Amino acid sequence: MQVREAMSNEVLVVGPEHTLRQAARMMSARRVGSAVVIDPDSEGVGIMTERDVLNAIGAGLDPDVERTGSHLTWDVVYAGPDWTVEEAAAAMARGGFRHLVVLDGREVAGVISVRDLMRVWAGRQAATTTV
Template sequence: MTTLVRDAMSTVVLTIGPAHTLRQAARLMSARRVGAAVVLDPDAGGVGILTERDILNAVGAGQDPDREPAHLHTTTDVVFAAPGWTLDDAARAMTHGGFRHLIVLDDREPVGVVSVRDIVRCWSSAREGAPVAAPAGAVAV
């Protein structure tokens, strides 16, 4: 049986606005135990993603997380996944693009995020013959 993105993705998605500071984004991501936030910016064309690595790179470069807005560090040239993609499709897109998260769109709306961790969990469970369901308390991204 082929596992689909809809079976592996987190459906509780952390969304932030472009004016959130990196510290605000980091606090929200930490509180929700997620590695990425979907940035909704209608003025800049819609949906982007801010990852923990984006924040780490900004802080490592000496930028002030209390002053740096999320939109300056958001990836807007995003590769989106569809709920009906296979996990192989998602893994291939991640490998090709060099990212660890894909925003899942259905009818142009974000409905989830699938991460490398989600894919590994599903593949590992499938190898062990265990159910593929997300662990209790799993949250977005």
């Protein structure tokens, strides 16, 4: 199975000037563990995860003051939509992270998460046990 078949197509996008609280509220409302951060003044795509929010709050920072642009990962490993889910899982395991931004060319096509991989795995397991 390819990443394009398993990824979430609806991506939460926030800007670098959103506060951590705003990002956390949007992530909570959408029931997602990450948000893609696109900075119109830079060339890249970053990702903000629930872990980034936890680390900032755990360090005593004010979520109403801190901006997402200061607490995200710009050094992102991107997946391609034609990767296999096994390649995506291996990249996550190597990097120690739970989300991959999926780029189709230079455009964000989606995000694949450990949750997506578990859904695929569970579906495969169910299919093999009912045969």
